[in-house]
Amino acid sequence: MITGSSRGIGRAIAVRLARGGADVIVNYRTREEEARVTAAAVEEAGSRATVVQANMADPADIEVLFAAVRDGPGALDFLVCNAAAGHQGTMLEATVKSWDLAMNVNARSYLLCAQAAFPILKARGGGRIIAITAKIATDRAFPFYGTVAASKAAINTLTAYLAVEFAPHGISVNAISPGLVDTEALAYFRLGSSLFEKARQLTPSGRPTSVQDIAELAAFLCSDRASQINGQVLEVDGGYTKLFL
Ligand SMILES: NC(=O)c1ccc[n+]([C@@H]2O[C@H](COP(=O)([O-])OP(=O)(O)OC[C@H]3O[C@@H](n4cnc5c(N)ncnc54)[C@H](OP(=O)(O)O)[C@@H]3O)[C@@H](O)[C@H]2O)c1
Numbered sequence: 001m002i003t004g005s006s007r008g009i010g011r012a013i014a015v016r017l018a019r020g021g022a023d024v025i026v027n028y029r030t031r032e033e034e035a036r037v038t039a040a041a042v043e044e045a046g047s048r049a050t051v052v053q054a055n056m057a058d059p060a061d062i063e064v065l066f067a068a069v070r071d072g073p074g075a076l077d078f079l080v081c082n083a084a085a086g087h088q089g090t091m092l093e094a095t096v097k098s099w100d101l102a103m104n105v106n107a108r109s110y111l112l113c114a115q116a117a118f119p120i121l122k123a124r125g126g127g128r129i130i131a132i133t134a135k136i137a138t139d140r141a142f143p144f145y146g147t148v149a150a151s152k153a154a155i156n157t158l159t160a161y162l163a164v165e166f167a168p169h170g171i172s173v174n175a176i177s178p179g180l181v182d183t184e185a186l187a188y189f190r191l192g193s194s195l196f197e198k199a200r201q202l203t204p205s206g207r208p209t210s211v212q213d214i215a216e217l218a219a220f221l222c223s224d225r226a227s228q229i230n231g232q233v234l235e236v237d238g239g240y241t242k243l244f245l
Contacts, residue, residue: 089144
């Protein structure tokens with residue numbers, strides 16, 4: 001199950017896990033057509049896709065998403081909490097609404113999805129939970145991103161607590177932290193194109209981070225080889241966030 005897999009990083013993870021043999025529950029909020037494109041790519045990779053509309057801000061919708069597991073495949077091995085939303089603005093522009101949006105879609109949904117996934121994964125003898133975070137914005141002040149960054153910091157802390165609680169049941173919980181990745185999300189950033197251009201020019205590895213880079217780490221974390229990696233926030237950014245700028 002991959003939340004927010006109608007496009008961007010979520011879609012790339014869906015297709016990569018499908019290539020590894022996983023059937024995929026594709027979740028979206030508004031873009032059904034895009035979700036169907038992801039589902040078609042999953043099927044082209046030889047796996048089955050189930051498309052479920054559910055708003056991660058709404059706990060009742062999260063129940064609907066997990067009902068799709070019970071009513072459909074009946075099992076779950078991997079949960080990827082990727083969906084994110086938020087308003088761009090300074091901290092002085094932040095409102096209760098923008099705070100709640102970021103916290104509920106990004107952080108609270110991670111907790112609620114992990115809680116819902118736990119008994120299903122436990123019954124399978126274990127599994128993997130992966131969240132997508134943004135250390136690029138939690139370790140320093142990323143422009144106009146404060147409320148979302150606070151929700152990502154919550155994700156980082158939740159990852160440690162969930163990992164410790166779920167590990168005895170064979171479930172690992174980790175977070176992937178991308179560098180700047182060229183997805184539609186950047187179009188909503190006030191400085192989106194200039195921030196990406198900077199990353200494109202300065203990333204020490206010589207190229208910006210791609211959606212495939214993130215999907216490869218997700219696939220590795222879902223493999224048996226990664227069974228002892230737990231509670232970590234893993235950066236995939238070609239060294240960009242290690243630069244002193
Ligand atoms: N791009 C970057 O540079 C970057 C850097 C660091 C971290 N990240 C993180 O990577 C993840 C994916 O980002 P992206 O760049 O791929 O974003 P994106 O292209 O904008 O895609 C966002 C996805 O989240 C879904 N979504 C948004 N609000 C939702 C809600 N309330 N309920 C359910 N789904 C919802 C969207 O569904 P609809 O299509 O239906 O709207 C879409 O599938 C996010 O957690 C983001 O914070 C991205």
